[in-house]
Amino acid sequence: MDKWYKKPVRMMRWDYIQNIGTMKNTDLDKLARMKKEEWHINCEWIVGIPGAAPGAGHLTTFRAEGFESYPGLEDFDCLREYLPYAHKYGIKLLAYLNAHWYSYEFADKHPGWEQLLCNGKAYGRLHPLYGNGTTLCVNSPYRHWVYRLVKETMKTGVDGIFFDGPVVFRNCCYCESCRDKFKNKFGKDIPVKENWHDDLWKQFIEFRRDSLAEFLGGARKIVKEINPGGVIFLNSGGWQVGGWKYARDIEKMEKHQDFSGSEQFFHTNSSRTVFDTSMTAKYLTSGSNPAVVFTHYCMGLWHYIPLMPAEIKRALAQSVANRANPWIAFFDPMGTNRGANEPVAEILGFVEKNEEYYTEPDTIARVALHLSLQTSTYYVSRLEELYRDTGMGREEELSIDGGTGEVIIDWQKRKGVNEMMLYHSYLGYMLSLIRNHTLFDIILDSGLSSDRLKGYDVLILPNSACLSELQRKTVKEFVERGGNLIASFETGFYDEKGNHVEDEEWKSFLGIEKMEGILPVAVTGNYLVAEENFAGFEKGQLIESPAHSLLVKAKKNVAAPLFYMKQLKTYYMPLEGRLDYPALLIGNHVKGKVVYTPTTFEALYGEHMIDSPSTIIAYLLDMLLPEKILDVQAPSSVEVEAYYQKAESRYVIHLVNCTGDMQRPIKEFIPVNDIKIALKAGGIKKVYRLSDKKSLDFSSKKGTTEFCIPELEFYEVVVAEVCK
Ligand SMILES: [Zn+2]
Incomplete structure (x- = not known):
C-alpha cells in the first residue's frame, strides 16, 4: 500500500487544446496552487501531446529528442517547467499523450504505419478522425516510435503517462505488419470477412486485443525502467457491450497498466439513468487495479460551458462511493468561470479531508453480478427466431437464401441483436440492484473461479451465454458448496468462444427437463401469469413479459411460480389463457438454490424500466439472502x-x-x-x-x-x- 497510486487519487486534466502556449505566460506556481487549494486534486494530467485538430499526435509540448515541438511554444517545455510546481503542492503529474489522432502529412512520411481496412485503404482516409486526420497501427514500426516517445516523456521526471489511444479501429488492421505477424502465428492470412462461425475470425479478434495489450506492456516496461514508481494506462472501455470492435479487453490489459479507467461522459441526449457513473465505477473496480472514472465537465457537446453543478457532484460522488478514483476534465477557459470549482471542491475536498476513510475499503457484498466479455464478444445466438423482423424497426432479411442454397448471414446485424439483448440485461440487473439497495460486486470472466466466488452467497449470470466447461463446472461447485445462482435465457448454452454446446447436465442443473423452442419474438401481447402468490403478485395476476422467451419444461421437484400466457396475435385481442411453459424455475440443490428464468426478464427492466422484473429480482434476493448485510x-x-x-x-x-x-x-x-x-x-x-x-x-x-x-x-x- 506504499505506492501513491494505490491510495485515493483525485485527478484532473486542465486542457488548453491548441492554446497550450498560454502556459508560457502563466504564473505556474499560482496555477498549481489553485488546483490544489481550490479544486483539491492530488494528480494532474498535463498535455504532452495534444489531442487537437488536425491530428497533432506527433507534436510534443516538451523537449523530446528526435520529436517535433508543438508550434507556439518555442523552447518552452510544458512538462519540465510545470513539474516542480505540481510537486511542490503535492500533485503527481501525468503526461497526456494523444496516441490515436495523426495528420495525413505525418502518416505520408511514414508509409506502412497507418491502420488499414481489408481493402487496403487507410482507415483514417475513409473515416477521417474528428473530420480530419488518421490513425496508426500498434504492430507497425510506429510502436517503436511511440516507445522512444515514452522514454523521452519519462525523462522529464513526470510520474507517468496516460495514453489516449491507440485504438484498434473497427475492421482493422490489415497493414503489412499485422498480416505478417498474424501469418507467423496462425499460418494463415487474416480473414477478410466478419464470420462468427469461423475460428480464424475469432483468432483475429483475440489477435487484435493481444496486440494492444502487448503494445501497452512494452510501454509500461520502459516507464518502470526509468521510474519504478511511474504509472501508465489507457482507456479500458466501459461495461457497455461492443468493446470487442475496438480490441478493448479490460482483463487482458489489467496486468499491463496501473489503473483501469473508462469514460462516463454526460451526453444530453442519451444519458438514460442517473446511476451511470456508479455502474461504470463498479465495472472498473471488478479487477485488482485501482479504477478511474473519467468525467467531462461540459454541457454535453458545448465544451466551453460547464455542466450543471448537481450533475458534476453526482458523477464525482458516485465514483468515490463505488471505490473508483474521480477524474475531471475541462477546457480552458471554462475552468476559470466564477464558481466553476465549487461542485468539484465540495466532493474532492471532502475526500481529501477524509482520505483515510477511502483507503483500502473491502467489499462486504454477498452478491456477484457476472458481466461476460466472452459473451459480449462471441455470443451470436443460434436461435433464428431472434433475427426475424418483428416490425419494430429491426432490419429485415438478417438471414437470406442467396438462391444458390447458401445462407448468407448479415453478421453485423445478428451481432447487434445479441448485443442489445445483453446490454439491456446488464443494465437491468445493475439498475435493479442499485435501486433495491442490494450491495453487489461485478465480476468478469476470470472472476468465475472457485477462489473469487468463495466470498459470495449469490451469483447472477445475466444471459452469460458463453461459458467454458471449467466455468460451468465452477458454477455448479459454487451451488454444491451452498451458493445460490440466478441465471437467465441462454446462460451456459455456448462455450467461451461462442460454439453451441450440448451439455444436458448443465441444463438439468438449471432445472430444465426439456427445451422445446422459443416463443415468436414480439414486444406486444406477452404476459406472464402468477401461478401462486409470488413476489407480491397475487395468484392469477398478469405481469409484463419480455420479447425473448424460451419454451422449456421444468424438471420434477422444481418450483415454477410463473407461467407464460398465450401470445396475443395483435393489439386489442382478448386473453387466451395460460401456456404450459414456465417462466421461472426454482430448484433446490443439496445446499444451494438455482433460479433459472428462460426469459430475459431483467432486460425488460433495462430496456423499458417497467418495475415488475425489478420487484421479482428484489424478491429473489430476499429469498436467497435471508440475512441481508x-x-x-x-x-x-x-x-x-x-x-x-x-x-x-x-x-x-x-x-x-x-x-x-x-x-x-x-x-x-x-x-x-x-x-x-x-x-x-x-x-x-x-x-x-x-x-x-x-x-x-x-x-x-x-x-x-x-x-x-x-x-x-x-x-x-x-x-x-x-x-x-
Ligand atoms: Zn496493422
Whole structure:
C-alpha cells in the first residue's frame, strides 16, 4: 500500500487544446496552487501531446529528442517547467499523450504505419478522425516510435503517462505488419470477412486485443525502467457491450497498466439513468487495479460551458462511493468561470479531508453480478427466431437464401441483436440492484473461479451465454458448496468462444427437463401469469413479459411460480389463457438454490424500466439472502454502498441522494429524510456522520445495528466503528 497510486487519487486534466502556449505566460506556481487549494486534486494530467485538430499526435509540448515541438511554444517545455510546481503542492503529474489522432502529412512520411481496412485503404482516409486526420497501427514500426516517445516523456521526471489511444479501429488492421505477424502465428492470412462461425475470425479478434495489450506492456516496461514508481494506462472501455470492435479487453490489459479507467461522459441526449457513473465505477473496480472514472465537465457537446453543478457532484460522488478514483476534465477557459470549482471542491475536498476513510475499503457484498466479455464478444445466438423482423424497426432479411442454397448471414446485424439483448440485461440487473439497495460486486470472466466466488452467497449470470466447461463446472461447485445462482435465457448454452454446446447436465442443473423452442419474438401481447402468490403478485395476476422467451419444461421437484400466457396475435385481442411453459424455475440443490428464468426478464427492466422484473429480482434476493448485510429504508433514488476497513475495524457507508427534479441534466437534489439503516454487524461502539463527525443514536440487537439518518441532502458517509 506504499505506492501513491494505490491510495485515493483525485485527478484532473486542465486542457488548453491548441492554446497550450498560454502556459508560457502563466504564473505556474499560482496555477498549481489553485488546483490544489481550490479544486483539491492530488494528480494532474498535463498535455504532452495534444489531442487537437488536425491530428497533432506527433507534436510534443516538451523537449523530446528526435520529436517535433508543438508550434507556439518555442523552447518552452510544458512538462519540465510545470513539474516542480505540481510537486511542490503535492500533485503527481501525468503526461497526456494523444496516441490515436495523426495528420495525413505525418502518416505520408511514414508509409506502412497507418491502420488499414481489408481493402487496403487507410482507415483514417475513409473515416477521417474528428473530420480530419488518421490513425496508426500498434504492430507497425510506429510502436517503436511511440516507445522512444515514452522514454523521452519519462525523462522529464513526470510520474507517468496516460495514453489516449491507440485504438484498434473497427475492421482493422490489415497493414503489412499485422498480416505478417498474424501469418507467423496462425499460418494463415487474416480473414477478410466478419464470420462468427469461423475460428480464424475469432483468432483475429483475440489477435487484435493481444496486440494492444502487448503494445501497452512494452510501454509500461520502459516507464518502470526509468521510474519504478511511474504509472501508465489507457482507456479500458466501459461495461457497455461492443468493446470487442475496438480490441478493448479490460482483463487482458489489467496486468499491463496501473489503473483501469473508462469514460462516463454526460451526453444530453442519451444519458438514460442517473446511476451511470456508479455502474461504470463498479465495472472498473471488478479487477485488482485501482479504477478511474473519467468525467467531462461540459454541457454535453458545448465544451466551453460547464455542466450543471448537481450533475458534476453526482458523477464525482458516485465514483468515490463505488471505490473508483474521480477524474475531471475541462477546457480552458471554462475552468476559470466564477464558481466553476465549487461542485468539484465540495466532493474532492471532502475526500481529501477524509482520505483515510477511502483507503483500502473491502467489499462486504454477498452478491456477484457476472458481466461476460466472452459473451459480449462471441455470443451470436443460434436461435433464428431472434433475427426475424418483428416490425419494430429491426432490419429485415438478417438471414437470406442467396438462391444458390447458401445462407448468407448479415453478421453485423445478428451481432447487434445479441448485443442489445445483453446490454439491456446488464443494465437491468445493475439498475435493479442499485435501486433495491442490494450491495453487489461485478465480476468478469476470470472472476468465475472457485477462489473469487468463495466470498459470495449469490451469483447472477445475466444471459452469460458463453461459458467454458471449467466455468460451468465452477458454477455448479459454487451451488454444491451452498451458493445460490440466478441465471437467465441462454446462460451456459455456448462455450467461451461462442460454439453451441450440448451439455444436458448443465441444463438439468438449471432445472430444465426439456427445451422445446422459443416463443415468436414480439414486444406486444406477452404476459406472464402468477401461478401462486409470488413476489407480491397475487395468484392469477398478469405481469409484463419480455420479447425473448424460451419454451422449456421444468424438471420434477422444481418450483415454477410463473407461467407464460398465450401470445396475443395483435393489439386489442382478448386473453387466451395460460401456456404450459414456465417462466421461472426454482430448484433446490443439496445446499444451494438455482433460479433459472428462460426469459430475459431483467432486460425488460433495462430496456423499458417497467418495475415488475425489478420487484421479482428484489424478491429473489430476499429469498436467497435471508440475512441481508445492509437493509436500507430509503427511496430507490438514494444509492447506498458500504465497505469494511479491516485495519480500523469500521464500516464505511456511503449515501448518494440522486432524488432530483426528474430530468437530466439534473438541476437540484431534493433532500430525503429519516433513512433507516440496519447493518448486520454486532459489537458496534460508535456510529457517526463524516461531514460533521456528529454521533448518531444506534441500537444493537442480535448482531444487527440500527440507526437513522435524519436528513440526507446529497452525499454523506456514515461510519460504524466496531469494538476491537
Ligand atoms: Zn496493422
